[in-house]
Amino acid sequence: MTDHSTSITFSSSDNPFGKLPDHLLVEIFVRVPVSDWVQLSCVKKQWANLFREEFLWHAALLRSFPLADHAKRWPGPIPRGLSKRRYTALYISKNIFSLDDELDEIVGHTYLFLKEHLEISTMPPPAGILHGTIIDQFIACGMSRDKTHELASQTWLAVIDNLEENEQTFLLLKQLALEGDVFLPYPYSRSQKVQWRVFEKLFTDFRDCFNHEDYYDVLACAKHKFQPIPSTWLGY
Structure with a gap:
C-alpha cells in the first residue's frame, strides 16, 4: 500500500x-x-x-477505543477536544504509558498539553506553571496526592524522552536546567527524577551543542542539585 x-x-x-x-x-x-x-x-x-474530517476520526475512535463514547467529561484546565485529539490521547496513553483504565485518556491529553507547550511555543511558560497545571488537572479528576505526583512525573519523563533532538530542544532543556528552584508543597514539588533526566540528556545527547560558558553554567547547576554527579557529565 x-x-x-x-x-x-x-x-x-x-x-x-x-x-x-x-x-x-x-x-x-x-x-x-x-x-x-x-x-x-x-x-x-x-x-x-x-x-x-471529524467523521473519520470519530469512526477510528469508536473502533479502536469502543468505550470512548461512554467516557465522562472531566473537570480541570486541560480540555478533551474533538475526536482526532481524543484518539491521539488514547493512543498515547496505551502505547507510551501502557494505561488501560478510566483515567487513561486524561493522561494522554496531559502529555499532549505539555509536549505542545514545550515543543511548539517559542517562549514556553516556566516549568513550574506547566507542572502546576498538570497537578491541578489530576487533582480535579479526583486522584490522590501520591498518584498525582507519580503521573505528573511520568508525563514529564515521557515528553522529555520524545522531544526531537534539535537546537530548539537543546535550548529548551538548558532553560529547564537553569530555572531556579521554587519550593512548593507536595504534590506540586517537581520530581528529582525529572530534573535528573533534563541534565542527563544535556550532558549526553546534547554535549556537543554547548559552548564553554554554557557548559560550566549548567554543570554548576547540576552540582548544586545533585551530589555526587556522574563522571560522564564531566569533561567539556
Whole structure:
C-alpha cells in the first residue's frame, strides 16, 4: 500500500476502489494500521480531506477505543477536544504509558498539553506553571496526592524522552536546567527524577551543542542539585 505503483493504481479514475463513497472509504481506512495513515492521506486529495474530517476520526475512535463514547467529561484546565485529539490521547496513553483504565485518556491529553507547550511555543511558560497545571488537572479528576505526583512525573519523563533532538530542544532543556528552584508543597514539588533526566540528556545527547560558558553554567547547576554527579557529565 505504501509503494508508488500502488498509490497510482488506487487513485486511477477507472479503478473501482477510487470511486467508493466517503463513508465506505472511512470504514476501510479505520481498519488499516495507523502506521499507514500518512501514506494513505497522500494518495489523492479526496483521501487527504477525509483525514481532516471529524467523521473519520470519530469512526477510528469508536473502533479502536469502543468505550470512548461512554467516557465522562472531566473537570480541570486541560480540555478533551474533538475526536482526532481524543484518539491521539488514547493512543498515547496505551502505547507510551501502557494505561488501560478510566483515567487513561486524561493522561494522554496531559502529555499532549505539555509536549505542545514545550515543543511548539517559542517562549514556553516556566516549568513550574506547566507542572502546576498538570497537578491541578489530576487533582480535579479526583486522584490522590501520591498518584498525582507519580503521573505528573511520568508525563514529564515521557515528553522529555520524545522531544526531537534539535537546537530548539537543546535550548529548551538548558532553560529547564537553569530555572531556579521554587519550593512548593507536595504534590506540586517537581520530581528529582525529572530534573535528573533534563541534565542527563544535556550532558549526553546534547554535549556537543554547548559552548564553554554554557557548559560550566549548567554543570554548576547540576552540582548544586545533585551530589555526587556522574563522571560522564564531566569533561567539556
